[in-house]
Amino acid sequence: MWQFVDDRSDQIVYNTLQHANLVVQAVLFAALVGVALAVVVVWVPRLETLANAVSAIGLTIPAFALVGLLLPLLGIGAFTAFWAVAFYAVFPVLRNAVVGLRGVDPTLLESARGMGMGPVAVLLRVRLPLAWPVIHAGLRVSMQMSMGVAAIAAYVNGPGLGGYIFTGITQIGGANAVNYAVVGTVGVVVVALLADLLLLLLGRLTVSKGIRA
Numbered sequence: 286m287w288q289f290v291d292d293r294s295d296q297i298v299y300n301t302l303q304h305a306n307l308v309v310q311a312v313l314f315a316a317l318v319g320v321a322l323a324v325v326v327v328w329v330p331r332l333e334t335l336a337n338a339v340s341a342i343g344l345t346i347p348a349f350a351l352v353g354l355l356l357p358l359l360g361i362g363a364f365t366a367f368w369a370v371a372f373y374a375v376f377p378v379l380r381n382a383v384v385g386l387r388g389v390d391p392t393l394l395e396s397a398r399g400m401g402m403g404p405v406a407v408l409l410r411v412r413l414p415l416a417w418p419v420i421h422a423g424l425r426v427s428m429q430m431s432m433g434v435a436a437i438a439a440y441v442n443g444p445g446l447g448g449y450i451f452t453g454i455t456q457i458g459g460a461n462a463v464n465y466a467v468v469g470t471v472g473v474v475v476v477a478l479l480a481d482l483l484l485l486l487l488g489r490l491t492v493s494k495g496i497r498a
Contacts, residue, residue, distance in 0.1 A: 300448065308431045312370075312374045312431055314374075319382055320378065323378075327386045343372065348438075352438060362442055362443070365438070365441045377427040378423045382420045385418070385423075386413075389415045397410070418492050429477055432480070446476070449469030
């Protein structure tokens with residue numbers, strides 16, 4: 286195993302960075318979309334049931350099935366992998382953002398309006414900061430889930446560590462089959478743990494001590 290890793294260390298590092306890059310880009314995009322949709326849902330309450338239903342249905346779609354549906358539409362490569370990861374990443378953020386924005390004390394919102402703040406100012410200066418801890422929790426869930434989806438996206442030649450896992454599976458019985466599978470799996474776990482630690486640090490830096498759980 287160690288010889289296997291040593292012989293391919295440069296490629297393993299490159300694929301690890303590619304995996305992290307794919308997930309981070311997809312999750313950042315999903316976070317922007319999820320929060321924007323949550324704002325619309327909060328401003329138009331009758332959309333909340335629809336948003337919850339779409340989230341529930343979306344998360345039940347198997348990743349392989351989604352990748353298979355995207356393949357004839359978008360082709361093989363990183364673009365398809367990005368959209369597959371972003372599709373799943375948006376739902377935890379959307380759900381938590383709706384809960385967080387809805388959970389802000391109406392008294393605080395009324396006080397902000399009484400101080401002369403308009404709807405946008407209330408959203409940016411009151412609602413989003415107070416909802417951020419809940420949104421941040423959804424972001425962490427989204428990041429962890431996306432690590433696994435990105436590995437499956439290697440099926441369409443997406444970048445990252447999933448290729449090692451698929452290589453190991455296709456070479457079952459071969460000399461390096463287990464090595465490929467272990468390197469890919471452990472690599473995904475390590476990247477996921479590091480990403481979660483960075484998000485924890487982000488939470489410490491951005492969540493006010495007064496509202497920190």
